[in-house]
Amino acid sequence: MGKVIITAALTGAIHTPSMSQYLPFTPQQLIDEAVRCHEAGAAVVHVHARNPEDGSPSSDGKIFKEILSGIKARSNVVITPTTGGSPTMTPEERIAVVKSLSPEMATFNAGSLNFALYPVLQKYKEFKYPWEKDYLAGTESFIFANNFKSLHVFSESMKEVGARPELEVYDVGQINNLAQLVREGYLKEPLYLQFVLGILGGIPATIDNLMYLINTARKAFGTFKWSVCAAGRFQLNMGVVNILEGGFWRVGLEDNLYLEKGVLAKSSAEQVEKAIRITRELGLEVATEDEAREILELKGIDKVNY
Ligand code: KMH
Numbered sequence: 582m583g584k585v586i587i588t589a590a591l592t593g594a595i596h597t598p599s600m601s602q603y604l605p606f607t608p609q610q611l612i613d614e615a616v617r618c619h620e621a622g623a624a625v626v627h628v629h630a631r632n633p634e635d636g637s638p639s640s641d642g643k644i645f646k647e648i649l650s651g652i653k654a655r656s657n658v659v660i661t662p663t664t665g666g667s668p669t670m671t672p673e674e675r676i677a678v679v680k681s682l683s684p685e686m687a688t689f690n691a692g693s694l695n696f697a698l699y700p701v702l703q704k705y706k707e708f709k710y711p712w713e714k715d716y717l718a719g720t721e722s723f724i725f726a727n728n729f730k731s732l733h734v735f736s737e738s739m740k741e742v743g744a745r746p747e748l749e750v751y752d753v754g755q756i757n758n759l760a761q762l763v764r765e766g767y768l769k770e771p772l773y774l775q776f777v778l779g780i781l782g783g784i785p786a787t788i789d790n791l792m793y794l795i796n797t798a799r800k801a802f803g804t805f806k807w808s809v810c811a812a813g814r815f816q817l818n819m820g821v822v823n824i825l826e827g828g829f830w831r832v833g834l835e836d837n838l839y840l841e842k843g844v845l846a847k848s849s850a851e852q853v854e855k856a857i858r859i860t861r862e863l864g865l866e867v868a869t870e871d872e873a874r875e876i877l878e879l880k881g882i883d884k885v886n887y
C-alpha cells in the first residue's frame with residue numbers, strides 16, 4: 582500500500598464561532614492553524630476564508646490571498662482552497678479564488694444536493710454573532726447547486742490554471758456525474774476523489790456506504806486516488822476504514838469539532854496527531870507534502886499566484 586495523505590480542513594463553512602471557541606476564522610488564526618497542522622504531519626490543508634470581524638464565510642479575494650500567502654511564507658504544505666464556499670455564495674464567487682490565486686489544487690463539488698445544517702439549532706441556542714442563527718436556519722431551503730453547466734465552467738477554470746480538482750462526492754450518483762465529465766473531456770484520469778459522508782442531504786456515514794462508494798468508483802474509473810471526510814464523530818471510523826482500503830484521510834474542525842467524545846479539539850492539529858498515530862499503529866506510512874505533490878501529480882508551489 583502507498584503512503585497515506587493526511588489533509589487538515591481548518592474551518593469550513595458548516596460550523597459557526599459559537600459552536601467552539603477554537604474554530605479559527607481570522608487570517609492570522611488560519612495561518613497559524615495551517616502551520617500547526619503541517620508541523621503535526623498533515624501534507625495538505627484545506628482552506629475556507631471567513632470574515633475576520635464575525636467569522637461569517639467570505640469569498641473575498643483579498644482575505645484568501647492573505648491566508649494563502651501567509652501560509653506559504655511559513656510552510657511548504659499543499660493548500661487546497663474551497664470552491665464549495667458556503668450556502669450564501671454564488672458559483673462565480675466560489676470559483677474566483679482559483680482564477681485569481683492559481684492554486685495547486687482546489688475542491689470541485691461533483692453535483693447538487695440538499696445541504697442542511699438547520700437541525701443543529703436544536704443543540705445550539707445562544708449565538709455570539711447575529712448572522713449565525715439565520716445562516717443555519719436558512720439551510721432548510723438550501724440546495725447546493727452544482728449543475729452540469731457549472732461543473733463545466735469550474736473544470737475549465739481549474740484546467741486553465743493547472744489546479745488539480747479534488748472531486749467532492751457526497752452521494753453515489755455523483756460518481757456518474759464525474760464519469761460523464763471524463764467522457765466529455767472535462768476531467769482527465771487518474772482522478773482524485775474525496776468522499777464526503779454524513780451531510781444531511783448526502784449519503785450517511787456508514788462502512789457499507791463508504792465501501793459502496795469505493796467499489797462504484799472502482800467500477801467507473803478503475804484506477805483513482807481518493808480520500809474520505811465525514812461529519813462529526815464519523816471522522817474517525819470512516820478514516821480508519823478508508824486508509825485500510827488504500828485511501829487517504831481528511832480531519833479538521835471543518836468536519837468535526839471534537840477530539841473525542843465530549844472533548845472539543847483545541848486545534849485541527851490535535852486531530853492530525855491522532856490520525857497519524859492511528860495510521861502508524863496500523864503499519865501504514867504518512868506522506869510528506871512533497872510526496873503528496875508527487876502522488877497527486879500537482880503542478881508545484883512555484884506555479885501558484887499567491
Ligand atoms: N464542506 C465539506 C462538506 C468544499 O469546501 O468545497 C466538503 C468540502 C467541500 O470541504
Ligand code: ZN
Nearest residue numbers: 593663665835
Ligand atoms: Zn470545505
